[in-house]
Amino acid sequence: MPRESELTAMLKFDRQGLLPVVIQDDGTEEVLMVAFVNEEALQRTRETGYTHFFSRSRNTIWHKGEQSGNVQEVRAIFVNCEENSLLIRVKQHGDAACHEGYRSCYFRRLLPDDTYQVVAERIFDPAVVYAKPPVIEVTDERRFPIAKKPIGPDALHKLEKTLLQLYGVYIFLRDHDLSEESNTSRLLQEHSQGYLISRLADEVQELADVQSGDHHHSGRQADTVLEGSQVGYWLFLLAAGASVPYNDFAPHLAVIDGYNAQYNEAKVIELREECLHLVAENEPLLVAQGLNLGFRFIGWACAEAGVNPLEPAEYDLGQMRRKGLV
Numbered sequence: 001m002p003r004e005s006e007l008t009a010m011l012k013f014d015r016q017g018l019l020p021v022v023i024q025d026d027g028t029e030e031v032l033m034v035a036f037v038n039e040e041a042l043q044r045t046r047e048t049g050y051t052h053f054f055s056r057s058r059n060t061i062w063h064k065g066e067q068s069g070n071v072q073e074v075r076a077i078f079v080n081c082e083e084n085s086l087l088i089r090v091k092q093h094g095d096a097a098c099h100e101g102y103r104s105c106y107f108r109r110l111l112p113d114d115t116y117q118v119v120a121e122r123i124f125d126p127a128v129v130y131a132k133p134p135v136i137e138v139t140d141e142r143r144f145p146i147a148k149k150p151i152g153p154d155a156l157h158k159l160e161k162t163l164l165q166l167y168g169v170y171i172f173l174r175d176h177d178l179s180e181e182s183n184t185s186r187l188l189q190e191h192s193q194g195y196l197i198s199r200l201a202d203e204v205q206e207l208a209d210v211q212s213g214d215h216h217h218s219g220r221q222a223d224t225v226l227e228g229s230q231v232g233y234w235l236f237l238l239a240a241g242a243s244v245p246y247n248d249f250a251p252h253l254a255v256i257d258g259y260n261a262q263y264n265e266a267k268v269i270e271l272r273e274e275c276l277h278l279v280a281e282n283e284p285l286l287v288a289q290g291l292n293l294g295f296r297f298i299g300w301a302c303a304e305a306g307v308n309p310l311e312p313a314e315y316d317l318g319q320m321r322r323k324g325l326v
Contacts, residue, residue: 012084026075026089032097033105070094096123160252162313170240200234224305228298228312235294249291258299259309
């Protein structure tokens with residue numbers, strides 16, 4: 001059997017450093033779930049004998065069953081023919097592998113009329129199992145209070161300066177192949193617009209879910225900053241890949257427009273859908289319009305959460321500094 005270093009060299013992780021994993025019950029052969037691992041999650045799985053995965057939304061490794069107690073004991077690990085996915089057979093401890101409270105994540109059947117039919121019984125109530133104590137959000141001197149605070153010219157200038165500097169980094173990573181040391185540069189070299197749009201769609205949904213309370217980690221404000229920076233990340237990747245000039249989508253103005261707007265629920269949904277539709281176009285002008293809507297969405301989320309609209313951009317710039325790219 002290959003050593004850990006040899007195995008990870010053989011496996012073909014995707015451009016995000018991830019590998020899809022199918023989890024199958026060793027006794028019943030039932031497919032329980034599909035998740036992702038990076039090298040560290042795979043190493044922990046092999047070392048501990050229990051499944052560990054990588055969460056794309058939280059950007060962290062998690063131990064299956066760490067909250068519910070429904071852990072998965074590894075029986076065997078199989079590699080597919082192209083070495084780009086894994087099948088892990090497990091002994092499922094506890095009756096449910098799905099975080100929705102079902103035995104398997106595949107508890108719905110797709111019907112001919114495109115509706116779902118639930119074909120399994122729910123074993124536990126996720127609202128009870130995953131209940132968390134209420135989060136008391138506090139603001140500090142770096143944050144605006146929950147009430148929306150007007151944005152003055154100085155703050156707008158600082159936001160423009162920050163976003164211009166950020167976009168300059170993305171342009172540099174596009175024009176200089178630093179794929180060996182920068183995953184962002186690798187994404188820009190690959191010109192995979194479809195992949196970038198799919199990731200943008202994921203992050204836009206998560207930013208919306210933070211505002212509705214369906215997605216939470218550290219509290220609404222902190223999560224808004226994190227997810228807002230992620231939305232901006234994928235928007236800037238699309239902008240740089242399509243060579244859209246900064247002034248054509250003016251993200252600083254878009255963020256402030258979204259922050260100051262009074263969007264109802266229908267308008268927010270329209271904003272998201274139109275953004276994703278336009279960035280998929282081949283016409284640069286339409287892409288620029290879609291990018292502008294995406295940054296407006298970030299501004300709206302900041303206003304909803306009482307977050308300074310500069311914070312997501314500063315967070316992203318801080319990440320670039322830590323990587324030595326600024």
